[in-house]
Amino acid sequence: MFNYKQYSGKMPNNSMDLLNDVRPKDFTHPLMVVVLGASGDLAKKKTYPALFGLYCRELLPQDTLIYGYARSHIELSEFRKKIGSYLKGDENKKKAFLDLCFYHSGAYDKKEAYDEFNKILVDAESKMVKGSNNRLFYMAIPPSIFIDVAKGIKGSLISSSGWSRVIVEKPFGRDLASSRELISELKKLFPEKDLFRIDHYLGKEMVQNLMVLRFANAVFEPLWSKSHISSISITFKEDIGTEGRGGYFDQFGIIRDVMQNHLLQVLSLVAMEPPVSMSAEDITNEKVKLLRSIQPLRLDELVLGQFVGSKDGKYPGYLDDEGVPKDSKTATFASQVFHVNNPRWRGIPFILKCGKALDQRKTEIRIQFKGPDNFLFSDVDRNELVMRIQPGEAVYLKLLSKKPGLNNTIEQTELDLSYRSRFENLDLPDAYERLILDSIRGDHNLFVRDDELDVAWQIFTPLLEQIESLKVIPEKYEFGTRGPASADELAQKMGYVRSKQYSWPGQSKF
Ligand SMILES: NC(=O)C1=CN([C@@H]2O[C@H](COP(=O)(O)OP(=O)(O)OC[C@H]3O[C@@H](n4cnc5c(N)ncnc54)[C@H](OP(=O)(O)O)[C@@H]3O)[C@@H](O)[C@H]2O)C=CC1
Numbered sequence: 001m002f003n004y005k006q007y008s009g010k011m012p013n014n015s016m017d018l019l020n021d022v023r024p025k026d027f028t029h030p031l032m033v034v035v036l037g038a039s040g041d042l043a044k045k046k047t048y049p050a051l052f053g054l055y056c057r058e059l060l061p062q063d064t065l066i067y068g069y070a071r072s073h074i075e076l077s078e079f080r081k082k083i084g085s086y087l088k089g090d091e092n093k094k095k096a097f098l099d100l101c102f103y104h105s106g107a108y109d110k111k112e113a114y115d116e117f118n119k120i121l122v123d124a125e126s127k128m129v130k131g132s133n134n135r136l137f138y139m140a141i142p143p144s145i146f147i148d149v150a151k152g153i154k155g156s157l158i159s160s161s162g163w164s165r166v167i168v169e170k171p172f173g174r175d176l177a178s179s180r181e182l183i184s185e186l187k188k189l190f191p192e193k194d195l196f197r198i199d200h201y202l203g204k205e206m207v208q209n210l211m212v213l214r215f216a217n218a219v220f221e222p223l224w225s226k227s228h229i230s231s232i233s234i235t236f237k238e239d240i241g242t243e244g245r246g247g248y249f250d251q252f253g254i255i256r257d258v259m260q261n262h263l264l265q266v267l268s269l270v271a272m273e274p275p276v277s278m279s280a281e282d283i284t285n286e287k288v289k290l291l292r293s294i295q296p297l298r299l300d301e302l303v304l305g306q307f308v309g310s311k312d313g314k315y316p317g318y319l320d321d322e323g324v325p326k327d328s329k330t331a332t333f334a335s336q337v338f339h340v341n342n343p344r345w346r347g348i349p350f351i352l353k354c355g356k357a358l359d360q361r362k363t364e365i366r367i368q369f370k371g372p373d374n375f376l377f378s379d380v381d382r383n384e385l386v387m388r389i390q391p392g393e394a395v396y397l398k399l400l401s402k403k404p405g406l407n408n409t410i411e412q413t414e415l416d417l418s419y420r421s422r423f424e425n426l427d428l429p430d431a432y433e434r435l436i437l438d439s440i441r442g443d444h445n446l447f448v449r450d451d452e453l454d455v456a457w458q459i460f461t462p463l464l465e466q467i468e469s470l471k472v473i474p475e476k477y478e479f480g481t482r483g484p485a486s487a488d489e490l491a492q493k494m495g496y497v498r499s500k501q502y503s504w505p506g507q508s509k510f
């Protein structure tokens with residue numbers, strides 16, 4: 001259960017009160033973190049840096065060891081060197097953290113390999129402080145081996161004296177049928193309380209802030225509906241391509257990689273009704289209710305794109321990625337309109353857009369209001385409430401104001417809550433830090449529930465099947481641009497009006 005307290009007065013960032021608030025209650029018990037797929041991309045870029053972040057904040061249990069497991073044979077010194085090169089911070093802390101990291105190579109599909117690994121874990125645990133031996137398994141592996149690995153954990157690695165929890169990475173399946181199969185296989189092995197399905201967008205600061213912004217500020221609720229809002233856009237842009245992950249990406253495409261999970265999570269938090277309490281169950285119930293009100297997605301409200309290399313030859317195209325078949329029709333850009341059929345939102349378009357190799361890196365929610373309902377100002381820019389998820393967390397409200405001085409012109413300006421200028425010594429944890437910490441605390445608030453996942457796939461599977469059966473060809477767009485022009489045309493058709501000249505001053509800082 002979230003337990004928000006109103007902050008008042010000054011409280012140093014690292015005060016014991018604050019630490020005790022967030023520290024796991026099992027802080028004094030030994031913890032063994034096992035990273036399966038430790039040789040891979042996610043492990044080095046996200047999992048280990050997040051564990052290091054928690055270590056530096058003194059949030060990992062006092063006696064924690066981290067064992068990596070994968071098939072590749074890697075010497076411990078080499079492994080530590082590789083992991084270390086992705087850690088940022090104090091050198092002494094890095095060294096102390098790396099001393100807690102070990103690596104073991106073994107197969108994913110052989111019971112003997114897991115039994116042998118378990119002996120190593122038990123031996124290491126025998127030298128740790130006395131207490132319940134808790135084990136956290138992080139599956140940083142491709143979905144094709146989720147079940148083999150889950151069976152290995154269940155068959156050989158479960159702790160004999162403490163809890164055993166399993167973090168599963170997305171993608172949770174490719175469609176409704178495969179997701180249901182995955183859910184049911186995992187359910188045979190672990191109870192829901194021990195499974196933590198990560199959607200790392202739920203751990204981002206601004207996504208966390210959505211509930212507070214919406215429900216703790218009385219000014220917003222009366223405006224938060226079709227009466228005052230004309231459209232809601234949720235946009236994810238990356239300025240990099242697939243960068244060696246083309247082999248994985250080509251089997252999934254941008255809709256499965258980003259829209260079906262990250263953007264849909266954001267949509268459900270923006271649009272859901274107020275939950276009856278802040279418990280994980282009540283919040284997820286509201287999200288599921290909202291998702292079930294989404295109307296079938298239409299192909300004529302979808303734009304797909306695939307990037308080609310930049311004209312100057314500096315950036316390669318998607319088909320140049322060595323893991324990608326030369327005739328691939330996989331989309332690296334998608335914009336789809338969603339309609340929510342409930343009294344609050346009926347008739348209001350939600351425009352979700354995501355793409356790789358675009359002009360900038362940016363994720364934001366943009367709520368555009370209707371124009372003023374009077375005869376005084378007929379042709380003016382619309383008010384917009386923008387929640388910038390990254391980079392540079394901010395909430396700003398675009399509004400019109402008289403230009404100061406002896407004139408009668410008005411201009412678009414903003415009320416701006418940019419985190420970096422508003423909050424001193426801003427030190428935001430990475431989303432993965434928050435989520436790993438929550439799994440150690442046994443807190444499911446920020447993880448994806450099985451029925452939530454099921455509805456998400458019910459929404460997307462018919463559309464994905466149509467795209468595949470009709471062999472829809474994505475439009476080409478150049479690396480480093482806004483993506484296909486038809487996406488802007490689609491948004492315009494949905495009533496979105498772009499400000500004529502405005503650009504948010506905070507933008508220049510990133
Ligand atoms: N990388 C990222 O930025 C993100 C990744 N994810 C998800 O995290 C998970 C891991 O991703 P990532 O680290 O990129 O994946 P990798 O492709 O790097 O795979 C991780 C490890 O799994 C093993 N592996 C890879 N392919 C196979 C295979 N076909 N059969 C058996 N073992 C294999 C390899 O280890 P070895 O051969 O040594 O056993 C590899 O080092 C995936 O589910 C991915 O979708 C989610 C969000 C972001």
Ligand SMILES: O=C1O[C@H](COP(=O)(O)O)[C@@H](O)[C@H](O)[C@H]1O
Pocket residue numbers: 200238257258363
């Ligand atoms: O899950 C994924 O997310 C990343 C983007 O994450 P962010 O935190 O940097 O916004 C994306 O690059 C990747 O393709 C996808 O699998």
